[in-house]
Amino acid sequence: AVLRGEVEALVDGVRPLTAAAMLSLQEEVARVTRLVEDFHQLALSDLRALPCSFAPVAPAALLRDAVTRVQPRADAAGLVLSVDDTAAPAHAQWDPQRIGQLLSNLLENSLRYTDAPGRIAVQFQATTHGQVAFTVDDSAPGVPATEHERLFEPLYRADASRSRRLGGRGLGLAICRAIVRSHGGHISAGASPLGGLRVRVHLPLAAGGSK
Numbered sequence: 001a002v003l004r005g006e007v008e009a010l011v012d013g014v015r016p017l018t019a020a021a022m023l024s025l026q027e028e029v030a031r032v033t034r035l036v037e038d039f040h041q042l043a044l045s046d047l048r049a050l051p052c053s054f055a056p057v058a059p060a061a062l063l064r065d066a067v068t069r070v071q072p073r074a075d076a077a078g079l080v081l082s083v084d085d086t087a088a089p090a091h092a093q094w095d096p097q098r099i100g101q102l103l104s105n106l107l108e109n110s111l112r113y114t115d116a117p118g119r120i121a122v123q124f125q126a127t128t129h130g131q132v133a134f135t136v137d138d139s140a141p142g143v144p145a146t147e148h149e150r151l152f153e154p155l156y157r158a159d160a161s162r163s164r165r166l167g168g169r170g171l172g173l174a175i176c177r178a179i180v181r182s183h184g185g186h187i188s189a190g191a192s193p194l195g196g197l198r199v200r201v202h203l204p205l206a207a208g209g210s211k
Helices: 002-011 019-046 059-076 096-113 172-182
Strands: 055-057 079-084 092-094 118-126 131-139 186-191 195-204
Touching: 002 019, 055 059, 055 096, 059 079, 059 092, 059 096, 059 118, 059 131, 079 096, 092 096, 096 118, 096 131, 096 172, 096 195, 172 186, 172 195
Parallel strands: 079 118
Antiparallel strands: 055 092, 118 131, 131 195, 186 195
């Protein structure tokens, strides 16, 4: 609707065709493109066909890359971002692009819905039976326990305390769940000891072994 309105304003001469107008159109096209791509990924996951290319990866390196991308925005938003990868395994058999997207989506979710001054903490935790777990915690505001499971539903938004900001599409955590499932893992949400939301992910180290 925004894109259509901007184009109509240009065609009708209400808005002059300037570089700023073209940049605005470009941004709206990019936003719609991301939305379509997100829905496409969810549709594939519903068909149990989310494509993955498994390869040997270093989990700690994937996390560092994701954190590096969001660190400037965390700083600008007044959020302290901490990482503990001491328990990260040396190697895993994952799709590096999908797991990178998973980590980015989780961090984006915390960036979007954490009040400043606040904290975001990511921690790897060793588990048994060839699996690894990691958590993403953030500080207030939190999410009622009755809504934790629904956070992974497409287009679902939590209550107003974590939904008042603009720009979210309500698909990030749904895509996270699809990626985790494609790796044979499990994702859940709960209350964080920091006062906000905790998202916990379990993944088998050899997720691509049977693919």
